[in-house]
Amino acid sequence: MLPSNHTSHQQEPFWLGNWLRWRGLDPGYDEAHSTEQLKFDVVYTWVNGSDADLQLLRHEYQSKSPLFQLSAAGDTKTIESVTTKRFRDMDELRYSVRSVAQYASSTYRRIHILSTESRPGQAQTPYWLKTALDGSTEGELRVVPHRAMFADSADLPSFNSLAIESQMRNIPGLSDVFIYMNDDVFVGRTMMPSDIWTSLYGFVFHMEASLLIPPTIRPVEANPLNVGEWSSLQYSNFLLSNRFGPRWRAYLAHVTHVLSVPMLNEIYRQWPLDFNSTSSHRFRGEGEAKDIHVSFFMAHYVMEMLRETQLESYWQYRLDANHDGVIDYNERQALLDMVKSWNQNQDLPQDSPQRKRHSRPTILDGHKIILQKVGMQMSGSTDYRYAGLDGFPFMIPTADTSKTIPLLPIKTPGSKPEPQQPYKSYEKPQERTCQLNADFCFGPEFMDTNRTSTLSIYQSQRIFERIAKSEFHCGDCLLELLMQHPSNQGGISAILPKDERSEAFQRVIRKLARYNYVLGTSTYWFIALQGPEQSRNQLKGLTDNRANIAYFCINDDFPNDLKLQTTMHGIFRGFLDERFPLSSPWERPGSLPMIPGSNES
Incomplete structure (x- = not known):
C-alpha cells in the first residue's frame, strides 16, 4: 500500500490479501482507508532564462564545460541559438499552476517549484508569486531551491532538467506519492486522486505502446548540443534491459507523471552510480548524454518488478509443490501438461465453440463501482485500460518462443523494419494469445524425462533467469498462461502461495501491492509552437476541443x-x-505578464 501521508510501503493492511487474491472487500477497508488524506504533492521544474544574473551564471559554467568547448567549435552564436530555447520562459508556469488550481483542487496537497539560485543564496521566484515579508511563499505553494534537494552541492548550479529530476526524491516534506509536471503541461479537465494512484489499483501510468524505446545506447550526436530526451530514454532502457531483459519499452506519455519517493529510493539503491552521474551533468549532453530519465525509468521498473514478483512467486511456491527447494520430475511434468493443454487450446480459432475460457472477471471488471463504494470517484478524465495483476500488458503477440527475439528491427524486402511490436495494452486478457515452446524456453535440463532427475536450486534459478529476463517473451507467455488458463479459475491465485497464513503469502502480497499498477488513457494533445499561423491554428484546435x-x-x-x-x-x-482566466490563489494582484527579453525574475 502506498498512501500519501508518508506511511511506509511495508505496512500491510489486513484487507489486502483478500483484495488481491479474490477482489473482495470487507468492512475493514473502510476503517483503514481515508479519502480525505489521499492527496498528492505537485512538483514543477522551472527556470527563468530571461534573468540576466542567470544568463551570466550559465555562460560562466558553459565556458568551463567540455561540451560547449567542443560543440560548434566554440562558436558562441551557434551555441546560444541552440541552448537559449531550453531556458526561455513563456510564462507557462503561471498558467499551468492555474490549471492545477482550477481542475485538481481535490488532488493536490502542496505545490513545489524547484528553482535555481541566480544569485548566491537567492532562488529564482516567479514574478507573479505572492511572498510574505520574509520572502517566503504563501500557503500550499513553495519555492524549493536546488541546494535543498541535491545530495551533492558540488553538482550545483545545474542547468540540466534530467539532473534536477534525479534529485526530486530528496525534496523536504514531499508526499510519498507525488505528481511531476513540466511547466509546459496543463490540466484541461477535472483531475481526481484516482487519476494518479489508489490503494486498490496502484499507480496509474499513461503509455504510448506505438512509440517504442530501443534497449541500446544512442550514438553520440554529431553536435552534442542537439541532444534531446531520446538519448536519456535509450540509456534508461539500456539499464533496465540489463536488469530485466532487452525489451523495446513503451514511451511514457507527455502528461502528468506519477512518481513515488520510496520507489525512487529503492531504484537509487540499485543504480547509485548512474543517478549520481546524472546529477553531476550540469548541462544536458554532458557525459555522452548518459542520463537517467526518472519518470520513464520508474514506470517501467514498477511494471517489471510486478511481473518478476508474479513469476517468482509461481516458480518458488507453486511449481515447487512440496517446497523442498528442488524441482522434481512430477513437478516439472505438471507444468508441461498445463503448457500442452494451453497450446492446444490456443490453436483453436477464437470463435470455436471448443475453445475454453475461464469465467473469472479481470481485476478491472466493475472498478468504477468498486471505487465508488469505498468513497473514491473516477474523474472521467482517465480510463483504466489494463491491470498489471492480469498479466504483463506489453506481451508481443507475434513472438516466436522457439528462438531468441532479435534485439534490433528485422528488415524484410519491401517493408518497413519493425521493432518488437507489443500489444497496445488495451486488449482484454482473454483475447490475447501466445504459444509457449517448452523445449526452447525451459531447456534440456527441465525437459529431462528421467523420473529420478531433479533440478537443484542453482539449476532452477538459472532456468528462471532465462525465461524471466534473457528470453523475456517466454516469461510473458508463461505469465499469460498461468493467469488465463481455463483451469485456473482464481486467476492470480495460480501464482500465489496456497497457505494464506504463511509468511511467504504475506511477503508476496506486500510486493504485489508495492508494485501494483494500471495503464490508463486520457485525451491529450502535444503542440510544438513553430510559427504564428501554425500556432494560431493549433491553439484554436485546443480551444474548439477543450471539453x-x-x-x-x-x-x-x-x-x-x-x-x-x-x-x-x-x-x-x-x-x-x-x-485559464482565473488567477490562482498564489498570484500577486495586478502582476503583469513578462515581456520577452526582459530581466524580470
Whole structure:
C-alpha cells in the first residue's frame, strides 16, 4: 500500500490479501482507508532564462564545460541559438499552476517549484508569486531551491532538467506519492486522486505502446548540443534491459507523471552510480548524454518488478509443490501438461465453440463501482485500460518462443523494419494469445524425462533467469498462461502461495501491492509552437476541443528571434488568458505578464 501521508510501503493492511487474491472487500477497508488524506504533492521544474544574473551564471559554467568547448567549435552564436530555447520562459508556469488550481483542487496537497539560485543564496521566484515579508511563499505553494534537494552541492548550479529530476526524491516534506509536471503541461479537465494512484489499483501510468524505446545506447550526436530526451530514454532502457531483459519499452506519455519517493529510493539503491552521474551533468549532453530519465525509468521498473514478483512467486511456491527447494520430475511434468493443454487450446480459432475460457472477471471488471463504494470517484478524465495483476500488458503477440527475439528491427524486402511490436495494452486478457515452446524456453535440463532427475536450486534459478529476463517473451507467455488458463479459475491465485497464513503469502502480497499498477488513457494533445499561423491554428484546435482534452503540452520550438518571440508570446498569452482566466490563489494582484527579453525574475 502506498498512501500519501508518508506511511511506509511495508505496512500491510489486513484487507489486502483478500483484495488481491479474490477482489473482495470487507468492512475493514473502510476503517483503514481515508479519502480525505489521499492527496498528492505537485512538483514543477522551472527556470527563468530571461534573468540576466542567470544568463551570466550559465555562460560562466558553459565556458568551463567540455561540451560547449567542443560543440560548434566554440562558436558562441551557434551555441546560444541552440541552448537559449531550453531556458526561455513563456510564462507557462503561471498558467499551468492555474490549471492545477482550477481542475485538481481535490488532488493536490502542496505545490513545489524547484528553482535555481541566480544569485548566491537567492532562488529564482516567479514574478507573479505572492511572498510574505520574509520572502517566503504563501500557503500550499513553495519555492524549493536546488541546494535543498541535491545530495551533492558540488553538482550545483545545474542547468540540466534530467539532473534536477534525479534529485526530486530528496525534496523536504514531499508526499510519498507525488505528481511531476513540466511547466509546459496543463490540466484541461477535472483531475481526481484516482487519476494518479489508489490503494486498490496502484499507480496509474499513461503509455504510448506505438512509440517504442530501443534497449541500446544512442550514438553520440554529431553536435552534442542537439541532444534531446531520446538519448536519456535509450540509456534508461539500456539499464533496465540489463536488469530485466532487452525489451523495446513503451514511451511514457507527455502528461502528468506519477512518481513515488520510496520507489525512487529503492531504484537509487540499485543504480547509485548512474543517478549520481546524472546529477553531476550540469548541462544536458554532458557525459555522452548518459542520463537517467526518472519518470520513464520508474514506470517501467514498477511494471517489471510486478511481473518478476508474479513469476517468482509461481516458480518458488507453486511449481515447487512440496517446497523442498528442488524441482522434481512430477513437478516439472505438471507444468508441461498445463503448457500442452494451453497450446492446444490456443490453436483453436477464437470463435470455436471448443475453445475454453475461464469465467473469472479481470481485476478491472466493475472498478468504477468498486471505487465508488469505498468513497473514491473516477474523474472521467482517465480510463483504466489494463491491470498489471492480469498479466504483463506489453506481451508481443507475434513472438516466436522457439528462438531468441532479435534485439534490433528485422528488415524484410519491401517493408518497413519493425521493432518488437507489443500489444497496445488495451486488449482484454482473454483475447490475447501466445504459444509457449517448452523445449526452447525451459531447456534440456527441465525437459529431462528421467523420473529420478531433479533440478537443484542453482539449476532452477538459472532456468528462471532465462525465461524471466534473457528470453523475456517466454516469461510473458508463461505469465499469460498461468493467469488465463481455463483451469485456473482464481486467476492470480495460480501464482500465489496456497497457505494464506504463511509468511511467504504475506511477503508476496506486500510486493504485489508495492508494485501494483494500471495503464490508463486520457485525451491529450502535444503542440510544438513553430510559427504564428501554425500556432494560431493549433491553439484554436485546443480551444474548439477543450471539453474533451484532459491534458495538453505546449512546447515552444521557434527560432531565437526577439521580434518573432514577441509575436509568439502574444499569441500564446492570448490563448492562455482565455483558457485559464482565473488567477490562482498564489498570484500577486495586478502582476503583469513578462515581456520577452526582459530581466524580470
